[in-house]
Amino acid sequence: MTRYIVKKIIDMIITIFIIVLIVFAMFELIPGNPARIMLGMNASNAQVAALEAELGLDKSIFVKIYTYFSDLFNGDLGFSFRFQRPVIELITEALPYTLFLALYAFFFIIILAIPLAILAARKPNSKLDNFIRISSETCLAIPPFFMAIILMLIFRTSQLALQGGSVDFDLNNAFQSYWMPALAIALSRLAMAMEFLRDSIIEQRESDYVKTAIGKGASRSRVMFFHIFRNSLVPFITALGLILAEVFSGSIIIEQVFLIPGLGRSLVTAVEARDFQLTQGIVLLIAFIVVFVNFCVDLINQFIDPRIREQNKKLYKSRNTFFLRMKNQANLDSQKKR
Amino acid sequence: MNKRNKFLSVFLSFILLFSVACQDSSDSEANISEEDSEVTEDLSQGESQQGGSVILGITQEPDSFDPHLAAAAGTKEIIYNFFDGLVKLMPDSTFEPALAESYDVSDDAKIFTFKIRENVTFHNGKELTVDDVVYSLENAAGINDGTLKVPQLSIIDSVEADPEQNEVSVTLKESDADFITYMTLAIVPEDYSEQATEPIGTGPFVFTEYQPQQHVKMEKNENYWRERIAYLDEVTFLIVPSADAAIVDLQAGNIDIFPYLTADKKDLLKDQYNFVTADSNMVQVWGLNNQEEPFDDPIVRKAMDMAVDKQMIVEAVTFGEGKVLESGMAPSMGQYYNSNLESQYNPEEAKKLLEENGYSDLNITITVPGNYVIHVQTAEVIAENLDAIGVQADIKSVDWGTWLSDVFQGRNHQSTVIALTFDHVAPATVLSYYYSPSDMNFINYSNPEFDALFEEAQSITNEDQRVKLYHEMQQMLQTDAASVFIQNPGVQTAISKKLGGYTTYPQYVQDMYEVYFVAE
Numbered sequence: 001m002t003r004y005i006v007k008k009i010i011d012m013i014i015t016i017f018i019i020v021l022i023v024f025a026m027f028e029l030i031p032g033n034p035a036r037i038m039l040g041m042n043a044s045n046a047q048v049a050a051l052e053a054e055l056g057l058d059k060s061i062f063v064k065i066y067t068y069f070s071d072l073f074n075g076d077l078g079f080s081f082r083f084q085r086p087v088i089e090l091i092t093e094a095l096p097y098t099l100f101l102a103l104y105a106f107f108f109i110i111i112l113a114i115p116l117a118i119l120a121a122r123k124p125n126s127k128l129d130n131f132i133r134i135s136s137e138t139c140l141a142i143p144p145f146f147m148a149i150i151l152m153l154i155f156r157t158s159q160l161a162l163q164g165g166s167v168d169f170d171l172n173n174a175f176q177s178y179w180m181p182a183l184a185i186a187l188s189r190l191a192m193a194m195e196f197l198r199d200s201i202i203e204q205r206e207s208d209y210v211k212t213a214i215g216k217g218a219s220r221s222r223v224m225f226f227h228i229f230r231n232s233l234v235p236f237i238t239a240l241g242l243i244l245a246e247v248f249s250g251s252i253i254i255e256q257v258f259l260i261p262g263l264g265r266s267l268v269t270a271v272e273a274r275d276f277q278l279t280q281g282i283v284l285l286i287a288f289i290v291v292f293v294n295f296c297v298d299l300i301n302q303f304i305d306p307r308i309r310e311q312n313k314k315l316y317k318s319r320n321t322f323f324l325r326m327k328n329q330a331n332l333d334s335q336k337k338r
Numbered sequence: 339m340n341k342r343n344k345f346l347s348v349f350l351s352f353i354l355l356f357s358v359a360c361q362d363s364s365d366s367e368a369n370i371s372e373e374d375s376e377v378t379e380d381l382s383q384g385e386s387q388q389g390g391s392v393i394l395g396i397t398q399e400p401d402s403f404d405p406h407l408a409a410a411a412g413t414k415e416i417i418y419n420f421f422d423g424l425v426k427l428m429p430d431s432t433f434e435p436a437l438a439e440s441y442d443v444s445d446d447a448k449i450f451t452f453k454i455r456e457n458v459t460f461h462n463g464k465e466l467t468v469d470d471v472v473y474s475l476e477n478a479a480g481i482n483d484g485t486l487k488v489p490q491l492s493i494i495d496s497v498e499a500d501p502e503q504n505e506v507s508v509t510l511k512e513s514d515a516d517f518i519t520y521m522t523l524a525i526v527p528e529d530y531s532e533q534a535t536e537p538i539g540t541g542p543f544v545f546t547e548y549q550p551q552q553h554v555k556m557e558k559n560e561n562y563w564r565e566r567i568a569y570l571d572e573v574t575f576l577i578v579p580s581a582d583a584a585i586v587d588l589q590a591g592n593i594d595i596f597p598y599l600t601a602d603k604k605d606l607l608k609d610q611y612n613f614v615t616a617d618s619n620m621v622q623v624w625g626l627n628n629q630e631e632p633f634d635d636p637i638v639r640k641a642m643d644m645a646v647d648k649q650m651i652v653e654a655v656t657f658g659e660g661k662v663l664e665s666g667m668a669p670s671m672g673q674y675y676n677s678n679l680e681s682q683y684n685p686e687e688a689k690k691l692l693e694e695n696g697y698s699d700l701n702i703t704i705t706v707p708g709n710y711v712i713h714v715q716t717a718e719v720i721a722e723n724l725d726a727i728g729v730q731a732d733i734k735s736v737d738w739g740t741w742l743s744d745v746f747q748g749r750n751h752q753s754t755v756i757a758l759t760f761d762h763v764a765p766a767t768v769l770s771y772y773y774s775p776s777d778m779n780f781i782n783y784s785n786p787e788f789d790a791l792f793e794e795a796q797s798i799t800n801e802d803q804r805v806k807l808y809h810e811m812q813q814m815l816q817t818d819a820a821s822v823f824i825q826n827p828g829v830q831t832a833i834s835k836k837l838g839g840y841t842t843y844p845q846y847v848q849d850m851y852e853v854y855f856v857a858e
Binding site: 031032033036038041042044045082083084085093094152256257259261272 | 580738739747
């Protein structure tokens with residue numbers, strides 16, 4: 001287990017290192033000069049050049065990368081020249097909004113997906129099943145920001161649109177003010193979670209142990225919740241891990257629509273201003289969250305399904321990890337089919 | 339009811355209950371604001387009253403609050419309320435003494451002497467002295483630290499104080515009759531280094547708080563030096579990501595003043611808001627790169643000027659609120675503006691001109707900053723106009739940062755649509771966009787005669803002669819078809835019907851000192 005965690009942490013560091021390099025490369029490639037953006041049209045080229053030198057923008061990319069990493073190892077995320085404040089401060093201010101929004105959306109996904117999946121799985125391909133699947137897939141086809149606009153249009157008819165919007169939009173009354181953006185994200189991502197769970201339930205129901213349980217005379221609901229449901233959770237939780245990453249990316253755009261001062265809005269402002277340090281900091285954080293969530297998903301799955309735990313033990317003793325993991329998954333699948 | 343239906347109905351009612359619970363309070367609040375607006379309708383012309391707080395929506399995140407460093411127009415419009423200059427620009431383009439009780443200009447327009455007002459205090463309680471004035475001017479002109487912060491002040495040679503007389507005299511390197519227009523420069527206290535984050539001035543409002551992505555707050559200055567202090571107790575500049583996003587808040591009555599309205603949104607808001615079009619000092623131009631084919635040929639540029647239906651742009655893009663321009667200056671430049679230039683619009687002639695000179699099947703590109711809807715839409719109308727004379731125009735949209743570095747600074751474009759905005763009523767600043775050695779000359783216009791006139795106008799002091807020269811230069815820009823001057827778009831502002839006193843200036847600012855709640 002320790003070995004597994006250490007390996008995961010090394011993976012995490014490598015991933016983050018690569019992401020930082022990608023952001024560096026992107027900023028070298030995209031046009032736009034941060035000093036010119038700060039000074040606008042009325043500044044002379046000499047003034048722009050002076051500001052560039054002051055901000056250290058005239059240095060080579062290698063110097064910039066070296067400085068960035070040495071600062072990062074000292075726990076310093078840098079200084080945002082757009083806001084004239086340390087990046088860490090800006091991120092700590094914005095993070096609670098995004099985190100809350102993402103978790104709220106996630107909560108909606110779970111409370112909607114589980115009952116809908118159970119309903120749909122009761123009679124596969126029935127009218128109800130088709131209805132649930134078609135409507136959730138329609139929602140999947142609508143991007144979250146557009147879903148947000150639809151919701152706003154629907155609820156505006158009764159003057160409910162985003163009370164206060166951006167005014168006093170704080171975490172104290174967050175449950176009230178955030179339900180619409182959270183729902184917009186949730187609806188667009190609901191189908192993925194729902195379908196995973198539905199398919200998994202249907203698959204489990206066909207398996208022998210369920211038939212045995214029914215044969216023994218266990219009640220329908222008992223079989224459903226203690227046998228089928230628990231075993232259907234592994235793929236569902238894996239899917240939720242993926243969805244959580246998507247929920248984060250969804251909230252970046254939603255924040256623009258609903259005037260939420262979270263990471264997404266900071267990121268857009270940062271990229272527009274070519275504020276390299278702030279962009280880097282936010283991307284780094286989001287990457288970390290996604291990698292971390294996947295790590296947690298792995299841990300939870302091991303807890304729920306002892307088979308994964310056992311096989312991981314073997315797995316991480318071997319150096320040929322990727323190949324074995326694939327083989328491992330194939331074994332698991334065939335076991336399930338049997 | 340079978341088991342399945344029962345489960346479904348319980349589940350659905352749970353969802354319904356949850357959403358109703360979440361909406362309840364917002365519903366009642368929205369209703370209240372709706373009733374309010376009905377009650378206060380048509381009272382905007384009424385008496386002023388003290389107190390109240392106002393929320394003004396802005397779409398740009400401020401940069402530095404230091405008035406000498408702030409570059410973004412969106413910052414200047416906020417910090418205007420924290421500071422005073424030696425003089426104040428009035429709505430009719432004249433100047434009124436502010437922190438200077440009076441001023442005197444030498445005959446050669448080289449020495450400006452200001453009598454400084456007494457008993458004025460900064461927000462931190464410190465009294466205004468001649469030293470603060472000297473510091474402010476020297477700091478902005480870069481005399482004390484070698485960094486020029488306000489480009490127009492590079493002309494200052496020296497600044498001297500006379501504490502006995504409470505006077506400050508400014509000596510210029512050369513004559514500049516425009517100089518007084520720059521003396522709206524904010525006066526800041528000497529020895530205060532936190533201006534960028536916690537601005538301190540003598541203005542009618544005191545800075546209280548800035549939350550990035552959220553708001554800038556200010557409250558009234560109880561010790562303001564003018565006879566009347568501000569009407570409003572508190573003002574919040576609320577940061578919204580875009581004008582479209584603000585519409586919902588405007589409809590709910592959460593924003594009292596919104597200065598970036600597009601005219602098509604008026605109908606949605608007309609019950610709760612009054613509208614003002616500010617004659618901002620702004621020139622929207624279709625900039626033609628004079629060194630890129632085919633616009634290096636004056637005949638092609640001429641044909642473009644004839645082909646564009648400016649009235650159509652005003653109607654389609656600014657909904658009849660803009661003013662068609664033939665000059666590179668806006669009418670708010672007062673006497674410097676040449677109002678005698680005639681419209682060149684004649685599409686048949688334009689087509690003929692191109693055909694006669696062997697320009698058939700012309701293909702051109704218009705690069706636009708995509709974040710400015712007005713310029714994108716203008717480019718669309720231009721493309722349509724050009725299509726009518728057989729010219730194919732492609733519109734290329736880029737983001738603001740790319741536009742600034744590639745199009746403006748890099749001059750790497752064939753043509754572009756942009757609005758030139760000016761802080762000062764200084765004709766030289768406006769026409770510097772066409773002066774060939776200037777960094778601002780992003781259209782690469784080059785005419786030695788124009789350059790000579792430009793230099794001459796700056797060196798003489800006789801006002802009549804200056805006006806004549808500036809008129810001549812504007813005529814020259816049209817004759818050469820340097821670019822296609824389209825319109826003065828005007829800034830549309832929505833103001834809640836509960837408010838009065840909103841004043842506009844030929845400068846891009848939000849003056850909250852004059853705004854008040856109308857007495858019931």
